[in-house]
Structure formats: C-alpha cells, structure tokens
Amino acid sequence: MAILLIAEVTDGQLGLDATAKAVSAVKSLGEVHVLCAGARAQEAGQQAATIQGVAKVLVAEDPALGHRLAEPTAALIVGLASGYSHVAAPATTDAKNVLPRVAALLDVMVISDVTGVIDADTFERPIYAGNAIQTVKSSDKVKVLTIRTAGFDAAPTGASALVEAVSGAQDAGLSQWVEDKVAKSGRPELTSAPVVVSGGRGIGSKENFAVVEALADKLGAAVGASRAAVDAGYAPNDWQVGQTGKVVAPNLYVALGISGAIQHLAGMKDSKFIVAINKDAEAPIFQVADFGLVADLFEAVPALTEKL
Amino acid sequence: MKVLVPVKRVIDYNVKVRVRADGTGVDLANVKMSMNPFDEIAVEEAIRLKEAGKADEVIAVSIGVKQAQETLRTALAMGADRAILVVASEDVHQDIEPLAVAKILAGVVKEEAPGLVLCGKQAIDNDMNATGQMLAALLGWSQATFASELSVEGDTATVTREVDGGLQAIKVRMPAVVTVDLRMNEPRYASLPNIMKAKKKPLEEKAPADYGVDVTPRLAVVKTTEPAARKAGVMAKSVEELVDMLKGAGVV
Ligand SMILES: Cc1cc2nc3c(=O)[nH]c(=O)nc-3n(C[C@H](O)[C@H](O)[C@H](O)COP(=O)(O)OP(=O)(O)OC[C@H]3O[C@@H](n4cnc5c(N)ncnc54)[C@H](O)[C@@H]3O)c2cc1C
Ligand SMILES: Nc1ncnc2c1ncn2[C@@H]1O[C@H](COP(=O)(O)O)[C@@H](O)[C@H]1O
Numbered sequence: 001m002a003i004l005l006i007a008e009v010t011d012g013q014l015g016l017d018a019t020a021k022a023v024s025a026v027k028s029l030g031e032v033h034v035l036c037a038g039a040r041a042q043e044a045g046q047q048a049a050t051i052q053g054v055a056k057v058l059v060a061e062d063p064a065l066g067h068r069l070a071e072p073t074a075a076l077i078v079g080l081a082s083g084y085s086h087v088a089a090p091a092t093t094d095a096k097n098v099l100p101r102v103a104a105l106l107d108v109m110v111i112s113d114v115t116g117v118i119d120a121d122t123f124e125r126p127i128y129a130g131n132a133i134q135t136v137k138s139s140d141k142v143k144v145l146t147i148r149t150a151g152f153d154a155a156p157t158g159a160s161a162l163v164e165a166v167s168g169a170q171d172a173g174l175s176q177w178v179e180d181k182v183a184k185s186g187r188p189e190l191t192s193a194p195v196v197v198s199g200g201r202g203i204g205s206k207e208n209f210a211v212v213e214a215l216a217d218k219l220g221a222a223v224g225a226s227r228a229a230v231d232a233g234y235a236p237n238d239w240q241v242g243q244t245g246k247v248v249a250p251n252l253y254v255a256l257g258i259s260g261a262i263q264h265l266a267g268m269k270d271s272k273f274i275v276a277i278n279k280d281a282e283a284p285i286f287q288v289a290d291f292g293l294v295a296d297l298f299e300a301v302p303a304l305t306e307k308l
Numbered sequence: 309m310k311v312l313v314p315v316k317r318v319i320d321y322n323v324k325v326r327v328r329a330d331g332t333g334v335d336l337a338n339v340k341m342s343m344n345p346f347d348e349i350a351v352e353e354a355i356r357l358k359e360a361g362k363a364d365e366v367i368a369v370s371i372g373v374k375q376a377q378e379t380l381r382t383a384l385a386m387g388a389d390r391a392i393l394v395v396a397s398e399d400v401h402q403d404i405e406p407l408a409v410a411k412i413l414a415g416v417v418k419e420e421a422p423g424l425v426l427c428g429k430q431a432i433d434n435d436m437n438a439t440g441q442m443l444a445a446l447l448g449w450s451q452a453t454f455a456s457e458l459s460v461e462g463d464t465a466t467v468t469r470e471v472d473g474g475l476q477a478i479k480v481r482m483p484a485v486v487t488v489d490l491r492m493n494e495p496r497y498a499s500l501p502n503i504m505k506a507k508k509k510p511l512e513e514k515a516p517a518d519y520g521v522d523v524t525p526r527l528a529v530v531k532t533t534e535p536a537a538r539k540a541g542v543m544a545k546s547v548e549e550l551v552d553m554l555k556g557a558g559v560v
Contacts, residue, residue, distance in 0.1 A: 104443075137526075
C-alpha cells in the first residue's frame with residue numbers, strides 16, 4: 001500500500017529539506033504520495049514533485065487550509081487517508097499539531113518523532129528526552145507517524161512526479177487565525193543548517209547575543225539558544241534547541257555559555273561535531289563535546305571569530 | 309465555567325534515567341516521581357483563570373497507577389478544587405497511551421462539561437505530544453497547542469502558540485482544548501497550609517471501565533535501549549589551539 005506524506009508548506013512555500021528527509025525515511029515502506037495543503041500550495045506541489053522517490057503529489061488549495069489550522073487540515077487528511085497504510089509527516093510543530101488529531105479521528109495511535117523505520121509496523125523513537133530509545137510495533141490498521149528528520153539524509157531532487165488536485169477541506173469554523181509573529185532573518189534555517197552556533201544563559205543579555213551572532217555569521221551558521229536564554233528574553237522562542245524545542249544534527253554545533261542539561265542535549269547530541277566554550281570546567285556539556293575550551297566566552301568568542 | 313486539567317505522574321525531570329539492562333524499559337523503582345512540568349503550568353493557568361473570575365472550578369484528573377494520588381494532591385495544594393483519579397494500571401512501568409488517556413478524558417468531559425481543558429504540551433516520559441490534540445479530535449472541539457499566552461473572553465479564547473517559525477496567534481471557539489508550553493507562566497509552590505487543606509479536598513476514584521474505555525496498548529514495546537554514547541573529547545588550552553584543532557579536524 002502507499003504512504004501519504006504530508007509536506008511542510010508554510011505560506012505557500014515548501015519546506016523542501018524537511019519534506020525530502022521525510023521521503024527518505026518512509027520510502028522503503030511503499031509508494032510515496034505527497035500532500036501539499038494550503039491556501040496556496042500549487043507551487044509547493046510542483047516543487048515536491050521534483051523529490052526523487054515521490055510517486056504522486058496531491059495539491060489541496062483552499063482558503064480554509066490557509067494557516068494550517070488543525071481542524072480543517074486534519075479533516076482533509078482523514079478524508080484522503082483511506083487506501084493508505086501510513087500517514088506520515090516531518091515532525092514540525094505543524095505536524096505535531098495536526099497528526100495526533102488525525103490519528104484519533106482514525107482511532108489509531110500516533111507514533112511521534114520516529115528516528116528509525118525498521119519495517120512497516122516497527123519504529124524507533126526516543127523517549128525521556130532521548131535518554132532511551134524505544135522500539136515499538138504497531139497493531140493499528142493505519143500507522144500515523146511524525147518523522148524526526150535530523151537523522152535522515154534529504155532525498156535528492158530532479159524527478160517529476162504527477163501532480164493532481166484534490167479537494168475536501170471542511171471548515172467548521174472552530175478556530176480562526178489572528179496573526180503570525182515571524183522574525184525574518186537572512187541566516188540559514190536552524191533545523192537544516194550545516195553549522196549551528198547556540199548561546200545559553202551565560203550570554204547574559206539580549207544585546208550580548210551579538211557575540212553569538214557574529215561567530216554564526218562568520219561560519220555561515222544558524223543561531224540557536226537554550227531554554228534558559230529564551231526564557232530570559234535573550235533570544236526568540238523559535239531558536240530553542242532541545243527536548244521541547246528544535247532537534248538539530250548539524251555537521252558542527254557550537255555551544256556557548258550552555259551548561260548541557262539533558263533537555264538541551266536532547267536537541268543536539270546527534271550533531272556530528274560538537275564544540276563547547278564554558279567558563280566552568282565541570283559543565284556537563286564537555287562530556288558530549290568533541291572539542292572544549294574552558295574560558296570566559298566574552299574574551300574567547302570574539303577572539304575565535306577574529307581568527308577563523 | 310469549569311476547567312479540567314489532566315496531570316500526569318512522571319519521573320522527576322532532574323533524575324538521570326537508567327535503561328534496564330534487560331531492555332524492558334527504564335527503571336522506575338525507587339525513583340523520584342513528580343507532576344509533569346507542563347502540567348504544573350497548566351494547573352497554574354487554570355488557578356489564575358479562577359482567580360481572575362473567569363473560571364469557577366478547577367478539576368485535576370490523572371490516569372495511571374494509584375500513586376498518582378500524590379500528583380493530584382499536589383494539584384489540589386496548588387489550588388485545584390477537586391480531583392479525579394482513574395486507576396488504569398497496577399504496574400508503574402505500564403504507560404497508558406495518549407489515545408486511551410484521551411478516550412478516558414473524553415468520558416470525564418462528558419460528565420463534567422468543562423468549558424476548557426488545559427493539558428500539558430507533552431509528557432516528559434514518553435515525549436508523545438499527542439493527548440490534547442487527540443482529546444480535541446474525539447470531542448470535535450477546537451484545539452490550540454503549544455500555548456505561551458491564553459486569554460479567555462466570553463466563548464472565545466485567544467492563544468499565542470510557539471511554532472517553528474516564531475509565534476502564531478489564533479482565536480478558538482470554546483469549549484476548547486489548549487495545550488500549554490513552558491513559557492506560559494511560573495507555577496506557584498504549594499504553601500504548607502494549602503498542602504494541609506488539600507488533604508481534605510475531594511479525590512474521587514474511577515476505573516477505565518466506568519468510561520467504557522479499553523486501555524490495551526496499540527504500540528507494543530519491542531525493546532528499550534540506551535542511545536549511542538559520545539566519546540569524551542579533547543580540551544583546548546587556548547583560543548589559538550582551538551582554532552588549530554578545528555582546522556585540523558576539517559570542521560571549519
Ligand atoms: C520540561 C522541561 C523541558 C525543557 N526543555 C528544554 C529545551 O528544549 N532546551 C533547553 O535548552 N532546555 C530545556 N529545559 C531547561 C534545562 O533543564 C536547563 O535549565 C537549560 O537548558 C539551561 O540552560 P543554560 O545551559 O543556558 O543555562 P545554565 O544551566 O544556567 O548554564 C549557563 C552556563 O553558562 C556558563 N557561563 C556563564 N557565564 C559565562 C561566561 N562569561 N563565559 C563562559 N561560560 C559562562 C556557566 O558556567 C553555565 O554552565 C527544559 C526543562 C524542563 C523542566
Ligand atoms: N496518564 C495521564 N494522566 C493525566 N494526564 C495525562 C496523562 N497522559 C497525558 N496526559 C496529559 O496530556 C499531556 C500530553 O501528554 P503526551 O501526549 O503523553 O505527551 C500531558 O501534559 C497531560 O496534561
């Protein structure tokens with residue numbers, strides 16, 4: 001049977017990296033059909049059709065699907081789900097909002113944050129902030145899963161799958177979009193950037209984050225933060241890395257003034273290379289860092305930025 | 309309006325989790341257990357709604373082992389008015405799946421008719437992030453997940469949500485399910501007099517069968533393993549040395 005993969009579409013734009021990684025994760029399970037839903041989704045659908053391994057793209061364009069509100073989006077997916085063995089999506093906040101709703105409507109469990117696909121029924125997922133990996137076997141008729149994309153390579157593009165329009169959005173008027181507060185930045189996107197530079201409570205203030213950002217810009221990196229830095233207002237919420245923030249696995253992760261609590265490690269310990277700068281030699285971050293430097297970050301980081 | 313707050317008993321977030329050597333799960337014997345941190349925030353928000361005159365009763369519900377009584381007593385000590393414990397397992401290692409929890413909660417909702425259910429965004433043990441969404445689906449209610457701000461006016465709630473791109477504000481029609489994120493508030497500590505008072509507040513005990521729910525898991529746990537460990541790294545003595553090491557390793 002085929003897989004219905006829900007693409008990440010934001011304001012008409014395809015999240016190509018997340019979607020292409022999710023395609024890699026599920027393509028061993030069967031023919032992959034990608035759903036692009038939104039007020040505008042045609043262009044995203046055309047782009048999704050270029051991902052290798054995609055057999056067909058379904059485009060659902062409807063004003064009701066505009067801001068990916070959970071209720072109409074879940075209704076659309078449930079309407080399309082018959083005939084599919086799996087409904088999957090990259091584990092973005094959108095998918096985490098919508099797919100459990102879809103699963104309950106289908107009377108099946110959702111399998112969140114899948115990091116490994118063993119076979120059609122069996123999946124690996126982290127529990128306890130990544131301190132344990134659980135292998136679960138589903139007995140449900142349809143498997144509904146979100147894929148933690150950090151561990152999968154993006155499927156290459158260059159294909160041209162069939163694109164087909166579908167309808168079926170029903171808006172019961174349960175919720176209404178008010179506004180998005182999105183900070184635009186010229187930097188790479190956190191979850192797909194090859195290099196991430198993150199700051200923690202040790203940065204001390206919003207102004208001081210400039211030290212983190214200068215190193216990030218030097219390395220062409222995305223900027224991340226610990227929960228403590230976000231809670232203190234030094235950094236916006238969408239920079240948070242960790243158990244309850246974003247999960248990243250870049251080639252290089254640089255942690256500045258971050259102690260290394262398990263909840264933070266949950267979001268970055270699968271990075272290929274980790275560098276930490278902290279003034280406390282006992283900080284747990286050094287136990288996962290490939291290279292460490294015990295120093296005052298306000299001296300070390302500008303010097304590092306300068307010398308690189 | 310009644311506010312229903314589902315609270316889960318989980319391993320305390322400060323405890324280092326140990327995977328059992330035989331791969332059957334993590335060790336929960338003699339381990340400190342606490343209320344799921346997100347649920348403390350949900351309880352706090354519910355109490356604030358009551359203090360602001362927007363809610364008249366706060367009901368805490370927990371589904372699990374008998375020991376979840378302690379978790380409910382904590383919610384009562386914080387200020388919840390009464391509690392419902394649905395004893396669904398005798399084994400502390402048996403986790404009740406979000407789908408079954410949501411079905412039981414839907415049963416509680418039918419009896420209690422709350423105007424709002426305030427869940428945590430995620431339980432820090434199974435990290436599922438699913439129960440609130442599933443409950444909203446089963447009830448046909450609106451949902452607002454990952455909330456960092458909530459304001460209730462008449463029969464609508466305006467919610468600011470923490471999403472991948474930043475923040476999103478939506479309005480939902482009540483009754484609704486809202487799942488709370490970490491930055492919504494700072495939960496209060498229960499004072500000693502309130503802890504004493506909580507002992508006298510009503511705590512009703514129920515079983516899944518009272519709601520006609522079968523809690524048999526849909527996901528069988530095949531095994532539980534330790535994640536791959538990282539090996540200890542190398543310390544640089546100076547910024548210069550760190551630069552050389554980074555260049556040597558080819559990462560910059
Ligand atoms: C349910 C739950 C979920 C959570 N989810 C997350 C999550 O998703 N992500 C997350 O990050 N956290 C999360 N946390 C919080 C986590 O437990 C830690 O509190 C947090 O990660 C600490 O952030 P920090 O390392 O920046 O701050 P701290 O632990 O305070 O560490 C600051 C570090 O900076 C160093 N420092 C200070 N000044 C300097 C200087 N001048 N030069 C060099 N070093 C300096 C200090 O030595 C210290 O090690 C969660 C917690 C809970 C309970
Ligand atoms: N066994 C339970 N008892 C009470 N509430 C629960 C239970 N399981 C989950 N919840 C609620 O659902 C939220 C999300 O949990 P989960 O979907 O398991 O990540 C928690 O923060 C609780 O508010």
